[in-house]
Amino acid sequence: MTTRNLSLRHNPAPSDELFGQAADILKLLGEPTRLRLLWLLSDKEHTVGELVEATGAPRTVVSQHLAKLRLGNLVSSRRNGRNIIYHISDGHLKRMVAEAVNRADHMVSGEPLHD
Template sequence: MQQQEDLQSTGGQPTDAQVEVAVAAFRMLCDATRLRLLWALAHGEHDVGNLVAAVGASRPAVSQHLAKLRLAGLVACRREGRRMLYRARDSHIRALIAEAVHHADHEVSRIPRHD
């Protein structure tokens, strides 16, 4: 609700700061490995080992992508014993990933477009 009020106060246009943050988020999504990581993390917490298996990338590559996603504010983590568990930071990120993949599914499957 606050987000809608913020956009209404600017005439429905996002501020420069909002656009900058959105562009940074989309920039992180333009890599297939990062998109696959976020898809997995949108569905629950995972450690690096599980993510390596889920996305089919090497451990160093997954760790490097996770670091970038954390710096971009898209992924959060917590320590559980010796393991570090990662998750999508919030419901906005989960919704963004779901919509991107569902859009792709419609395009690939040639499902008619709808509103």
């Protein structure tokens, strides 16, 4: 199995549009607070208040990042009474976030890289 097909059930044809979309996703992942939010949302859905508490970031900052992630179609939200609950329903994105964090762990801890 090649690395191109590890998490894919399809084999997309390379195109400028495909790589442009992939680059846009990576740009959204390239900000530490947004990556932390996605990491938290990979486990379960959260309210804005829960995300504020978990990250320690100000509510306005968390809300702004969630808005960008929502515009990028990386998170979805639903209303439950007065709360807005955010979640990720995309397995590809969950795996991408986990792999980015796991790779960083190797770099920080000195753990040897592996396939």
